[in-house]
Amino acid sequence: MTLSTDGRVRVGVDIGGTFTDVALEHPGGLASAKVLTDHAKPERAIVRGIVEAAQAAGVALAAIAQVIHGTTLVTNALIERRGAKLAFVTTHGFRDVVEMRTENRFEQYDLNLVLPQPLVARPDRFTLRERVAADGAVLLAPDPAEIEGLAARIAAGGYEAVAVGFLHAYANGAHERMMADALRRAAPDLSISLSSVISPQMREFERFNTVIANAYVQPRVAAYLRRLVEALRAAGIAAPVFLMHSGGGLIGLETAAEQPVRLLESGPAGGAIYAAETARAHGLDRVLSFDMGGTTAKICLIEGGEPKTANRFEVARTYRFKKGSGMPVSTPVVEMVEIGAGGGSIAQVDGLGQVRVGPRSAGSEPGPASYGRGGEEPTVTDANLLLGRLDPARFAGGSIPLSVARAEQAVAAGLTVAGLSIAEAAFAVTEIVDENMANAARVHAVENGRDIEAFTMIGFGGGAPLHACRLCEKLGIQALLIPPGAGVGSAIGFLKAPISFEVTRGLFQRLAAFDAEAVNAALAAMAEEARAFVRAGAGEAPTVTTLTAFMRYKGQGWEIPVPVPARALAAEDRAMLEEAFAAAYRALFGRTIDGLAVEVTNWSLRIATTRPAPEPVAPSRDGPGLRPERSRRFFDAALRRMVTAAEVERSALTPGRRVEGPAIVVEDETSTIVTSAFSVIGQADGSLLLLRKETLA
Structure with a gap:
């Protein structure tokens, strides 16, 4: 795949829950690497992946001119509650807004409704007597002595960060700035976030939550970004570093350190940009972007070559698919639905004897059982391996050989208690996770007033090519596009994003x-x-x-x-x-x-x-068939049986060459499953176009 380039060497790096993906753009094209994420020190995996990609491209590390990074660090810190010791200062009388929420019952008849706990406990929430009207007029000016006294109490409390959110500060942030000045005098090293800077919008609950989330992760993100730059410099990479933000663009290190809440969906946003650029190149107006990695799956609507955006989203939902069950954050974001459905998603049998998949994930440590790294619970990757959809010798380019025996052992121990055979249990895992993702896509389309059957799916991420064809069958979608470099799609998207x-x-x-x-x-x-x-x-x-x-x-x-x-x-x-x-x-x-x-x-x-227009790709539907030299058996979910499938190297699918399903298209980064209902045709840009056979008749 050749990207538009000015001759510079640029690197995109996406840290996921399981893999760290690297895409290196150079004058000769694109090199990529996929390494396991290092959760203790993510920067180590970044450097290791960049070194692998640079070696594959024959590029010196010193020649790298730009590094673009997306990370799940902020999201994971909020979900796992691993942030700073935090204080919150608000207007007197509004201390409990973050706990009272909006009083909306998203599940009306659930008597045991579970809501996310506030990031800052009540004893750590302080109030100041002040009041600003909705039009910005000062109704009650704060007493300077009270401000100084409050700042001294917070400085003595051993806090690492402070969030300040006053009523109607979006209209007039003067009182917040006064509080911040006093805090800096009392504790110069304290991280301070102001709602009038981070989220100057109406609705105090959402605004307070956003500034609290920003303050909660700020010290950790700032420390991580410093370590990242130091690790890159130590490796001989002196290039400037940019961060992908949730809205689908790039920001500098300083802005990212000050406003880390903007990084919440940075990795998925890169994937949406990647899908949008592919849609523009292929002239597709209505696209369903499907990004599936090792930990989560993301679904996004793209129309007119642009992903749908919003100024609010929720993180850490306690109920899957339920709006209102999470922590609302008001910041520009590419709007998508995200569920715990990835290759590492863990399957289990619940109290009713039903197989459930996710949202827990084996991640990269220890990883799925088939990785042989200590994982013992069955995962989606283990199920795909047992169903013949993965080549155990070629997974992640051969860097992670998969053990069929360990996968069988995990599935037998964890799932056959439901009375299923190993094969039946493996099928149950993949079919359930596919239905979960299809249901998420249906809900997302309905919420946006769209008929999903009229869309083309673009699948990417290491897991999407394995599952996308089955999703199309469930959703009634006729066409599926797997772009080149799909296994590291988000990292490629970083390279295409604007500042x-x-x-x-x-x-x-x-x-x-x-x-x-x-x-x-x-x-x-x-x-x-x-x-x-x-x-x-x-x-x-x-x-x-x-x-x-x-x-x-x-x-x-x-x-x-x-x-x-x-x-x-x-x-x-x-x-x-x-x-x-x-x-x-x-x-x-x-x-x-x-x-x-x-x-x-x-x-x-x-x-x-401005983004340059991508080079148009003329669709290829007719061409000579390709006779594969190898075959493999995999389980076709629609037919409910094993089928003999042609095994084809992706490089053999030159423009117009066609293979009838069932087939498996193999490459180092992933494998594309072509079910019996579809055919696959090579495209001029290296994409794979999968079409229902009846549309080709």
């Missing part, structure tokens, strides 16, 4: 009383802030600006994103905004509501460096 920064501001207005002057003043300040961040990483490179208004009908509890022209607005643009809202609302819900006033709650402005 960007998104700024969001709360500014509530009724459209009937639209104040263009106030909006333009806010937008100008937002543009200057975003431009400064982008300029720091990209200099004076050409940029593009996008503007989104978050709007709703009066009386509604939530708003929807509405794209609007990125320019100064005038009073007469009120009609344009109302029409844009009606179009967006109709696209989502199928109708509009007559007679209700429309409101704007937040504005979001994004500045990003």
Whole structure:
């Protein structure tokens, strides 16, 4: 695969729960590596993977000009509650907002409802007598003596970090800045996060949660980034390091260390960019991105060559698929659904004798039982191995030989208690995990008002090519694309991402009383802030600006994103905004509501460096068939039996060459399973196009 390059050597690195993926772009093309993640010191796996990729490409480490990194460190720290000793300062009377939440019962009849516990315990939540109105007016100025006394108490408490979130600070952050100044005087080494900087948006519960999450992980992320740079320098890599942020762009080290909450979905965002670039190259307007690795699976809608984005998402949900059961975070993010379904997902039998898969994962330490590294519980990888879908000698390019005997032992010990044979248990594991992922895709499509059968699936990640064909069968999707380099797709996506920064501001207005002057003043300040961040990483490179208004009908509890022209607005643009809202609302819900006033709650402005248009790929559907020299047997889930499948090297599928399913397309990074209902055709860019046989008749 040849990427667009200016001759520089660039590296994308994605740390997952099981594997660390490396993609190295150089003038001759792309080299990749996949190594097990080192959870104790993730930077060691990064350096090891970069060295392997550089050796494969014949590139000196000193020639690397840029390193782009995405990590699950922030997400894992929040889920596993491994963060800083934290204090939270808020307005007097609002100490318990993070515990009371929104009083929404997402599971109405569950008497034992379980919610995530706040990251900061009640004794560590402090209050200050101050008050700002929703329009930014100061109603009660804080007493300087009270501020200094509170700062002294926190400094004496041995805290590593402090989050500050006052009521309506999105409209006026002066009191938060006063508190921060006092804290810096009392404890100069303290990490301090302000809600007016991290998430200046309406709704105190979401805003408080976001600033708390940022403060909670900030010391750990800053220390990790320092270690990463030191490890790279020690290896002879002096290149600047950029981080992939959740919104699908790149930010510098300093910004990442100050606002690590922006990194929550950095790895999956890289995968969405990878799928979006593939969609643009192939001229696909409606795409379902399916990213499956060793620990999780991610599903994202991509329309018009752009992944769907949002300004809010949840982490650490206590109920799978249930909105409201997690910790809400208000930060720009590529919107996707993520479930615990990966190669390392552990299968078990529950109290009712049913096979369940995930969300627990064997990860890389110890890994699936077949890795031979101490794992004893059955996983999805073990099941795929027993069903003939993996070649035990070629897994991860042969670097991790798989043991069929250990996989059989784990499945027999953990799952056959349900009365299943080893083969039946292995099939149950893969079929359940496939149904879990298909159900997640259905829910995600319905929530966004989309008919999923009309989409093309793009599958990537080490696990997706094994499962994507079966998902298409379950979802009624006719076409599947496996791009080149799919096994390290997120890392490749990092190399294609723009340097960007998104700024969001709360500014509530009724459209009937639209104040263009106030909006333009806010937008100008937002543009200057975003431009400064982008300029720091990209200099004076050409940029593009996008503007989104978050709007709703009066009386509604939530708003929807509405794209609007990125320019100064005038009073007469009120009609344009109302029409844009009606179009967006109709696209989502199928109708509009007559007679209700429309409101704007937040504005979001994004500045990003321009991305070159990918080279178009003409679709290849007709060509000579390929006679494979080898065959292998695997279990075809739709037929419920073992089938004899052609085994084909991916490099043999040149443009137009076709192989009828059942087949297995093998390569170092992964294997693509072509079920009996599909055919696979090589494409000009090295992609594999899988089509239902009836569409080729």
